[in-house]
Amino acid sequence: MRKIAESTVRRLSLYLRFLEEFEEQGTETVSSEALAARGGTTSAQVRKDLSFFGSFGKRGLGYSVPELLGRLREILGLGRRYRVVMVGAGKIGSALVQYRGFRQRGFDIVAIFDTDKEKIGTQWNGIAVSDVAQMETELSRTPVDIAVIVTPADSAQPVADRLVRLGLKAILNFAPIQISVPDDVVVKTVNLAFELETLSYALTNR
Amino acid sequence: MRKIAESTVRRLSLYLRFLEEFEEQGTETVSSEALAARGGTTSAQVRKDLSFFGSFGKRGLGYSVPELLGRLREILGLGRRYRVVMVGAGKIGSALVQYRGFRQRGFDIVAIFDTDKEKIGTQWNGIAVSDVAQMETELSRTPVDIAVIVTPADSAQPVADRLVRLGLKAILNFAPIQISVPDDVVVKTVNLAFELETLSYALTNR
DNA sequence: GTAGATTTGTGAAACATTTCACAATGATAC
């Protein structure tokens, strides 16, 4: 498939959210104009984004909400569930495990690892916390699709290396550090410091 | 000031992190090549990014680590501390309040608001949780620079509206919804769903 | 069935960002 810009993929994700709202309201069809208004972009942008994947609309009418929902879910790979392993059972990990939206959107946390003896063996939202030393053993029994790294900065890279060796192809990293992986592995880093500093830059330069 | 791309600002933030590491190691100077290698970009990109703000290097030698650190902090507006209000005292809020990196980077949480009677009056990391109904009263006594919204989706927009009315110019939004604000207010949204869906897209289309 | 109103899909134009490539500058060795 032709390379699609990340900005486009993020907007598809946004459109999906809006379409879910339209569906709840019982709206049958929606125009690119209406979708754009809801999300701070332009109708041309919406149509261009969709056009990379096919032509889903009806001229003069717009897009069928249920159909476009289905297409977007398919494009984004949401027609299935994903098995997620979480490495690190600290504050953020705890918040994520309890976040219902995770499961709601098709992502099931099926394993949690930590190094803290106090935590190992306890149940988190129904999932037992295991010793990170057992990660290879356990993950070979329970394969997963996505890893979430929520460790301190200095463990993040070694953990990522081990996950890559286990064959993981997608990592969501919350550790405040840049991790490096082979080209065929996707990493998304969520780094609070970046966001805060973008804000302080904006506040300063106005 | 000439408009700077957000991608550039994010990279500056990244360079800052690397420079802190170089400083810890006692490195005196660093070349654009070395900075680039550390962060998955190119030396030309590093030099171009910096060139928007001035010329801080020495040809043949590179950049002085302490000087560039100072310059970047200044550019990013990190030469001061910021007062932060947190609205919503749920799981994520709790994790953020306890996150030391926040204070470490110059952002002090000085007020927390929630609607939950059980939480109001309790102390969180030394800060009393107040009733969100008192927000206007309290924030007029204790002015703040940045707001972090950690409420459920349906309260996020009303809360944002109130914050904007109070004169806030920077919002970090963790609620899984797009919030709309006037042009002179900056909003950064951290939305887990986007990140997960970008990953599932990447896993699907390979 | 025709006319008029909507709205898509998409090339082309405009705009933005990244990469290239090299002159200019300073450091180092002898």
Next chain:
DNA sequence: GTATCATTGTGAAATGTTTCACAAATCTAC
């Protein structure tokens, strides 16, 4: 002091993304 080497700073070129603008398609009203 001269030659060599390393590295910056920056226009220009290449590449990428967004916006424009309009033909084509479909709907609605009569």
